[in-house]
Amino acid sequence: MASKQQPQALNNGINQIIDAMPINGPPVVIEVRSLTKKYNGILAVNCISFTVQRGSITALVGGNGAGKTTTLSMLLGLLLPSEGEINILGADMLTKRHLVLPRMNFSSPYVGMPARLTVGENLTVYANLYGLDNVKDRVTSVAKDLQILDTLKIQLGNLSSGQKTRVSLAKALINEPELLILDEPTASLDPESADWARGHLESYQQRTGATLLLASHNMGEVERLCHKVLMMKEGTIVDEGSPQRLIANYDRKNLEEVFLDIARDRTHSRDFVP
């Protein structure tokens, strides 16, 4: 497992680079332009644009109903936007999603997997859905990485929340995705399990150079993991930057205080121009 100090130091270096990046600089994995979603007359996402750089960890942060899950759903192709463009790994997600879906994956504690199948059966199904070779070896390997080897023959429904989250992560990493999208990856986990999950995600990102995009309410998690934060409120991106830069701009001690400032309209960043 990676140490806690090393990723933070690594993050700081990458944060400085990302903050100084021109928009069209290094390879962009996700490019979103003027993305809008209206449901039943409600504007869930209102004309947002952002990019996510290759090899970065980016967080979508915002209160309940800010539009994070709607945005992630559109990125995954589960939800069609009302307007706007999404380009992922060089392909238009509205017309060519099947070209890039094998190269990405997703994990969320709120999206289930068949509870009556064993962990091994679930992972075997998903390994086949992603068209992997040597399915048995891959299932064993990812189960070993996630420390769930001893659960492979147990029905998913009989596992604890922490074990289920590990299985969900194993499913999300089964195809070694270049882009991993996570919706509150450590929700419902106790502090020890949550810390373990963050460490695993960090080490996966460092080992493979994958790009991670996550939605989270846990500001400590975002500060620890992420190179860049997109702050959402009422369907729009109201601020963005590295955690350190946001904290400095709002003159606060940590990201949680920044979150509360934005949620309660108390102060504004010194240099964000939407």
Place this chain on the structure above:
Amino acid sequence: MRGLLWKRIWAMVLRHTYLLRSSWPRVLELAYWPTFQLLLWGFITTFFLQHSSWLAQAAGALISAVLLWDVLFRSNLGLSLTFVEEIWARNLGQLFISPLRPTEMIAALMIISFVRTIISVTPAAFLALPFFDVWVFDLGIALVAFFFNLMVMGWAVGLVVSGLILRFGLGAESLCWLAIFLIAPITGIYYPVKVLPDWLEPFAWILPSTYIFEGMRAVLFNKIFNWNLFFGAVGFNLVYLFIGIGIFLRMFHLARVQGKLLQQGE
């Protein structure tokens, strides 16, 4: 204390009243089964009152009809319930962020439906011999033609039902059972179509299953395989399968517009 007890009971009644009120298929289902039973057994009674010697001409006509009807029923149920299983498991979102395409899902549902149907009807087909002295395999190659036509019709109905469940949510899950029984009284499973009122007969003849059950009686009573009936079933089946696939894909598209792939529940 007694007041609180009634309040709790009332709360549960209210909970399920809200559920009923929010789901027209659930309300429809309440009225559906008595109506269905009345029509089916009413027509059976009418027929046997007029043709009491009919069964003596072909032993096993009713048993064979029951078995073939079960092929249609199980084929439909095998497809639609397999789809509903994914919703119960809240697994649809996971499936469709993988490279799985909706058309591949349809193909998989058809294969699983076939396997489930074989598992369902095979024991009954064999048990009919010791219990009733009916060997359904005496239908010969015609049985294969009947079986596959009924399978395809079951798939078509199952795809429409699955599409509607995707559109209206699990409140419509009873359609898995209800939809196929809608046609049972008019498709001539246990009696010829001519027993139906004149105005109802044209509706019977737009159902592929009607051609199959009439074809089955032609084999059992007259020892002939009626090719016109066979091609009638195949033709209508192709049309219905095309419509079923089209409705499923359209509802899948609408589910992506409305965000329902991640939000399926009661």
